[in-house]
Amino acid sequence: MKIFTKTKNLIEYISTIKDKKIGFVPTMGALHNGHISLIKRSTDENDITIVSIFVNPTQFLEGEDFKKYPKKIEADKKICSYAGIDILFLPTAKDIYSDDEPHLLAPSIKGYIIEGYRRPGHFNGVLQVVLKLLNITKANNAYFGKKDAQQLYLVKKMVESLYIRTNIVECDIVREENGLALSSRNIYLTDIEKQKALCISKSLKKASALVINGERNVDSLKNIILHELKEVRIEYIEIVNRNFEKIEKIEINNSIILIAVYVGATRLIDNIWI
């Protein structure tokens, strides 16, 4: 596994790679089995896999956890090496960003609803860095988790709108056995909070079971989820179609139920695609 910290060196190295399919997995590190599932998919489907670890400052809002975001670089290197990746990219913010540079803006509607409404400007930072990383890596395939459903939607939209020649691969959410969606931020949770957080995935499971039994009404489903989320502070429960448009009735194979809550001081998101 080669490790690059300088963008320039990575670009030079990638320019020497010929006739090989490149897979790319962008992450912010503190790797867990969710990340590993994306990496595994990339190594299965490509000749070369690049993983980036970069806690991107521009996607954090004032007062968010940028400064205390979990860092486990030595463990992450081992995970990447065992997973058989070819290139680990560990850039610094100084290397990635320059002063007074052009900015890509998230779509003015879908970048500012749901997650983007609570974190205005977050998706500008996400798209800015993903665009840079896709240009640097020249990936044929880039792997993103459904866990960050709106991010995935907006990255796909960006790639389509800007004619970027990377195929965006959607990867399923990996959960603990008890249902809790894996997240680097789960590290912040105490044992009691972890217990409390289980109601998130339980509520999504319950809603999806009701849909299987014929329930289609979005308001009824939201109410049921609301009742299940007793142990946490709800930020939003939203049900949209896969185009991130509001719906009144569930459309099978075209709907997503999205939840954001606080468990203690930790903000968690989860969703289910139905």
Ligand code: AMP
């Ligand atoms: P992050 O390091 O949190 O920015 O995540 C990097 C990538 O891993 C993103 O595409 C996430 O959607 C994805 N990811 C994070 N958690 C999970 C999970 N539990 N299951 C699947 N993918 C995940």
